Amino acid sequence: MDGTIPATEQMNSGAEAVLRALKAQGVDVIFGYPGGAVLPIYDAIFQQTEIRHILVRHEQAAVHAAEGYARSTGKVGCVLVTSGPGATNAVTGLVDALMDSIPLVCLTGQVPTHLIGNDAFQEADTTGITRQATKHNYLVKKSADLVRVVHEAFHVARTGRPGPVVIDLPKDILINPAPYHEPTAKVHRSYRPRTEPDTAKIKEAVALLKRAKHPVVYAGGGIVNAGPEASRLLTEFVRLTGMPCTNTLMGLGTFPASDPQFLGMLGMHGTYEANLTMHGADVMLNIGARFDDRVTGRLNAFAPSSKKIHIDIDPANINKSVAVDIPIVADACNALKALIEAWNADPTPQDKDALAQWWAQIDIWRAKQSLRYTQSRDPGSIIKPQYAIEQLYKATRGRETYVTTEVGQHQMWAAQYFKFEKPNRWMTSGGLGTMGYGLPAAMGVQVAHPDALVIDIAGEASILMNIQEMSTLAQYRLPVKVFILNNHYMGMVRQWQELLHGSRYSNSYSEALPDFVKLADSFHGVGLRAETVDDLDRVIAEMIATDKPVIADICVDEKENVFPMIPSGAAHNQMLLGPEHDDAGQPAVTSAGKALV
Amino acid sequence: MPDNHLRSATISVLVENEAGVLARVIGLFSGRGYNIDSLTVAPVERDGSKSRITVVTQGTDMVIEQIKAQLDRLVPVYKVLDLTEGPHLSRELALIKVIGIGEKRQEALRLADAFRARVIDATTESFTFELTGATDKLDAFLDLMRPLGLAEVSRTGVAAIARGAKTIG
Numbered sequence: 001m002d003g004t005i006p007a008t009e010q011m012n013s014g015a016e017a018v019l020r021a022l023k024a025q026g027v028d029v030i031f032g033y034p035g036g037a038v039l040p041i042y043d044a045i046f047q048q049t050e051i052r053h054i055l056v057r058h059e060q061a062a063v064h065a066a067e068g069y070a071r072s073t074g075k076v077g078c079v080l081v082t083s084g085p086g087a088t089n090a091v092t093g094l095v096d097a098l099m100d101s102i103p104l105v106c107l108t109g110q111v112p113t114h115l116i117g118n119d120a121f122q123e124a125d126t127t128g129i130t131r132q133a134t135k136h137n138y139l140v141k142k143s144a145d146l147v148r149v150v151h152e153a154f155h156v157a158r159t160g161r162p163g164p165v166v167i168d169l170p171k172d173i174l175i176n177p178a179p180y181h182e183p184t185a186k187v188h189r190s191y192r193p194r195t196e197p198d199t200a201k202i203k204e205a206v207a208l209l210k211r212a213k214h215p216v217v218y219a220g221g222g223i224v225n226a227g228p229e230a231s232r233l234l235t236e237f238v239r240l241t242g243m244p245c246t247n248t249l250m251g252l253g254t255f256p257a258s259d260p261q262f263l264g265m266l267g268m269h270g271t272y273e274a275n276l277t278m279h280g281a282d283v284m285l286n287i288g289a290r291f292d293d294r295v296t297g298r299l300n301a302f303a304p305s306s307k308k309i310h311i312d313i314d315p316a317n318i319n320k321s322v323a324v325d326i327p328i329v330a331d332a333c334n335a336l337k338a339l340i341e342a343w344n345a346d347p348t349p350q351d352k353d354a355l356a357q358w359w360a361q362i363d364i365w366r367a368k369q370s371l372r373y374t375q376s377r378d379p380g381s382i383i384k385p386q387y388a389i390e391q392l393y394k395a396t397r398g399r400e401t402y403v404t405t406e407v408g409q410h411q412m413w414a415a416q417y418f419k420f421e422k423p424n425r426w427m428t429s430g431g432l433g434t435m436g437y438g439l440p441a442a443m444g445v446q447v448a449h450p451d452a453l454v455i456d457i458a459g460e461a462s463i464l465m466n467i468q469e470m471s472t473l474a475q476y477r478l479p480v481k482v483f484i485l486n487n488h489y490m491g492m493v494r495q496w497q498e499l500l501h502g503s504r505y506s507n508s509y510s511e512a513l514p515d516f517v518k519l520a521d522s523f524h525g526v527g528l529r530a531e532t533v534d535d536l537d538r539v540i541a542e543m544i545a546t547d548k549p550v551i552a553d554i555c556v557d558e559k560e561n562v563f564p565m566i567p568s569g570a571a572h573n574q575m576l577l578g579p580e581h582d583d584a585g586q587p588a589v590t591s592a593g594k595a596l597v
Numbered sequence: 598m599p600d601n602h603l604r605s606a607t608i609s610v611l612v613e614n615e616a617g618v619l620a621r622v623i624g625l626f627s628g629r630g631y632n633i634d635s636l637t638v639a640p641v642e643r644d645g646s647k648s649r650i651t652v653v654t655q656g657t658d659m660v661i662e663q664i665k666a667q668l669d670r671l672v673p674v675y676k677v678l679d680l681t682e683g684p685h686l687s688r689e690l691a692l693i694k695v696i697g698i699g700e701k702r703q704e705a706l707r708l709a710d711a712f713r714a715r716v717i718d719a720t721t722e723s724f725t726f727e728l729t730g731a732t733d734k735l736d737a738f739l740d741l742m743r744p745l746g747l748a749e750v751s752r753t754g755v756a757a758i759a760r761g762a763k764t765i766g
Binding site: 132135 | 624663674675
């Protein structure tokens with residue numbers, strides 16, 4: 001931020017200047033782990049009370065916790081780690097935040113400037129390593145730049161398409177005195193993301209939507225990032241226009257799941273009605289989603305007869321994988337406001353008859369009940385994972401509930417069977433698919449919302465990837481609930497091996513699992529187990545009632561698969577349905593499809 | 598339907614002259630699998646605050662649009678201009694060492710004259726030529742020098758600018 005030089009005040013140390021800048025940026029909590037290079041900041045943290053520090057047990061968890069904090073509050077998450085291994089451990093979390101557009105500022109310690117490049121103890125080329133893992137990164141080499149860089153980092157993290165920003169801080173910069181100045185309102189020299197839509201394009205989009213016979217609204221995580229007002233406007237727009245609406249995995253909660261116009265999630269494990277509506281659409285309005293390969297299926301068969309309108313804040317998402325007819329670069333909230341205005345101003349009547357016929361068709365697809373499954377209620381019956389999620393959802397309805405997940409089958413079942421009415425309540429690793437995300441993310445959510453019910457829906461394999469954070473939960477009395485759908489397999493790997501690799505279950509069995517009840521106990525929490533359907537509701541109720549960290553080990557059917565499924569390389573109208581359906585077919589997977597991830 | 602026709606694009610990028618900015622641009626190309634046929638960079642402002650990067654790349658129209666959008670979203674990037682969208686000038690400079698004696702040496706010197714290459718160093722057994730021009734002119738000259746004792750080449754890569762009054766600013 002250039003222009004006039006703001007009034008400065010000399011601080012005793014760079015560390016104090018950094019903390020003061022963090023406070024000015026609204027930081028009230030830092031997730032971190034100390035080490036030699038960041039000791040000056042830890043010393044400054046010790047001498048103040050405004051910023052709370054949550055000591056994690058692994059740096060990756062610090063980043064995921066900050067992601068959970070950011071996603072559930074809409075604020076920028078803040079991380080502090082040391083040099084070398086501290087920074088490299090954080091990299092997975094940074095890429096996760098980059099893929100899912102989560103605003104974070106991660107402070108990394110660095111060896112003193114005179115030792116940089118010397119292979120010093122705990123030295124790593126952090127800016128080099130994180131360059132492709134962040135939206136932007138900085139190495140501060142002069143005390144005079146320190147505070148400007150911190151303020152700028154927050155600006156870059158939260159504006160435009162949000163993302164993680166790393167600030168690498170050599171130890172001498174943290175020790176030496178540094179000038180402090182308040183954030184300025186000056187625009188950045190080169191970074192100026194566009195947020196206002198082109199009104200001519202909005203009018204074109206409305207003209208197309210008014211004439212649509214088979215429209216669909218496809219909304220993603222960009223709506224969450226644009227703030228709760230964007231979700232309200234999306235709901236208003238969809239109701240105003242009477243169109244069907246589907247959400248991506250990242251967008252769940254931006255449109256109320258209970259609304260009759262909601263089709264459920266789309267994509268690889270989306271509902272039959274959502275995918276066929278996309279396939280048959282003549283006009284598609286994509287707001288805040290990026291035509292991810294998990295959504296589109298085979299590109300040359302994706303919504304083949306539709307005109308596409310794409311609203312995205314990131315110009316690089318436009319025409320990246322799917323060519324669109326009307327591209328609009330804007331913040332989702334601004335774009336929705338403009339769309340509603342333009343819709344009301346455009347005198348063209350909507351073709352209500354065509355829309356009614358479209359809904360009649362959609363209702364036929366809905367009647368298929370693609371998420372149907374059968375849960376036996378006979379005593380001693382094995383629990384179906386879908387049923388476990390549905391019962392969990394029912395038991396938590398009406399409460400202030402936040403859900404995080406790990407990655408795999410349980411994640412998809414959570415997305416399919418847990419219903420979200422509001423944004424910022426659902427935190428999952430969508431783009432990177434990071435196993436081990438859910439527990440630390442839940443920790444960050446609980447820190448931000450101490451009185452809310454925070455549940456990590458997990459699998460028995462994923463949970464072990466960051467299980468050490470149970471200790472953090474105990475230390476800070478964070479009553480996170482870990483709800484494990486335990487099927488003794490890396491379920492999604494097993495499912496792909498069954499469907500695509502001749503049921504050769506190579507290395508996907510969860511051998512030598514810990515006793516999760518005892519594990520919870522040893523981490524000062526409460527362990528519960530549901531072995532049969534008779535135990536399920538009791539365990540859920542007890543879990544919710546317990547004011548401590550809980551691990552609920554839910555023993556579920558090992559052989560259950562996630563359906564519907566669009567196999568890689570297939571189109572939206574080539575969905576596999578579950579065994580409940582007469583036309584549940586074997587996958588028509590081509591060798592080209594098999595090579596896809 | 599995406600057009601699979603490959604085209605060459607000369608893209609100028611005006612960037613903040615700060616540490617790591619070139620690595621950001623190069624990392625973007627390698628990370629996303631784009632080609633770099635030529636790349637040049639140097640400060641262009643009097644105070645050294647901005648640099649101009651010129652990249653020659655290849656791709657379908659959709660890929661080139663992507664490259665421009667991806668470059669434009671980098672924080673230290675001021676401006677991205679696809680010069681191939683309009684009339685423009687491209688030049689590069691080559692230093693070319695030719696070693697030889699007798700008739701071949703004479704022929705090399707005659708051709709250098711025809712191409713307006715300057716002799717910037719000479720010994721009894723070698724010439725070093727300096728040649729400026731469009732990439733294909735340099736390529737043509739090097740093809741001619743090959744049988745005449747071409748020993749070493751150093752090329753700058755392409756610098757480019759739009760024709761007329763149009764600027765990148």
